[in-house]
Amino acid sequence: xxxxxxxxxxxxxxxxxxxxxxxxxxxxxxxxxxxxxxxxxxxxxxxxxxxxxxxxxxxxxxxxxxxxxxxxxxxxxxxxxxxxxxxxxxxxxxxxxxxxxxxxxxxxxxxxxxxxxxxxxx
Amino acid sequence: xxxxxxxxxxxxxxxxxxxxxxxxxxxxxxxxxxxxxxxxxxxxxxxxxxxxxxxxxxxxxxxxxxxxxxxxxxxxxxxxxxxxxxxxxxxxxxxxxxxxxxxxxxxxxx
Numbered sequence: 001x002x003x004x005x006x007x008x009x010x011x012x013x014x015x016x017x018x019x020x021x022x023x024x025x026x027x028x029x030x031x032x033x034x035x036x037x038x039x040x041x042x043x044x045x046x047x048x049x050x051x052x053x054x055x056x057x058x059x060x061x062x063x064x065x066x067x068x069x070x071x072x073x074x075x076x077x078x079x080x081x082x083x084x085x086x087x088x089x090x091x092x093x094x095x096x097x098x099x100x101x102x103x104x105x106x107x108x109x110x111x112x113x114x115x116x117x118x119x120x121x122x
Numbered sequence: 123x124x125x126x127x128x129x130x131x132x133x134x135x136x137x138x139x140x141x142x143x144x145x146x147x148x149x150x151x152x153x154x155x156x157x158x159x160x161x162x163x164x165x166x167x168x169x170x171x172x173x174x175x176x177x178x179x180x181x182x183x184x185x186x187x188x189x190x191x192x193x194x195x196x197x198x199x200x201x202x203x204x205x206x207x208x209x210x211x212x213x214x215x216x217x218x219x220x221x222x223x224x225x226x227x228x229x230x231x232x
């Protein structure tokens with residue numbers, strides 16, 4: 001059974017870079033047909049898709065965040081990562097990593113991490 | 123302002139049926155698959171429906187999905203108090219080249 005676990009600092013200063021890692025267990029991150037995704041949710045608000053990296057190596061980012069976001073994969077560690085630069089208080093949220101199901105529709109995330117709270121504050 | 127539009131809240135009595143709508147456009151719902159999620163308080167979203175009307179393994183058939191034109195609908199029958207949660211729809215948006223979500227619907231089981 002595949003499991004995802006987010007890790008990273010819970011507090012980031014304004015203007016700095018938010019860095020999170022998602023560790024994948026139970027399967028190889030290189031397995032074909034999957035896309036590895038970051039989604040966030042500010043307190044009391046809805047879901048916001050940040051971006052993804054697929055097994056083909058292709059990436060897609062939310063246009064509203066594209067200039068600040070990088071998602072990458074480390075196959076040797078079976079992990080994928082999120083970097084969000086120049087953060088502000090508006091980036092405070094619970095950050096989830098998720099897996100899009102095997103060759104399913106692009107919005108079908110069948111496995112989720114538990115989420116990690118990131119606060120942007122000085 | 124979410125790209126997909128959902129009602130903020132719906133309610134129904136235990137044992138009854140409820141539907142939650144998700145309205146979009148030709149760039150998302152019409153031409154791409156729709157997914158539905160259930161989010162219980164303090165937990166990660168859980169996939170209920172994918173590819174418009176398919177249920178992942180372990181999801182009971184009380185949950186169903188459908189799509190027509192620019193709208194999609196989640197149906198829940200035999201409502202239970204444990205179904206009280208926030209529900210989200212999602213779809214790929216071809217114009218944005220991004221996944222978009224609805225703003226969420228809070229289901230209350232009276």
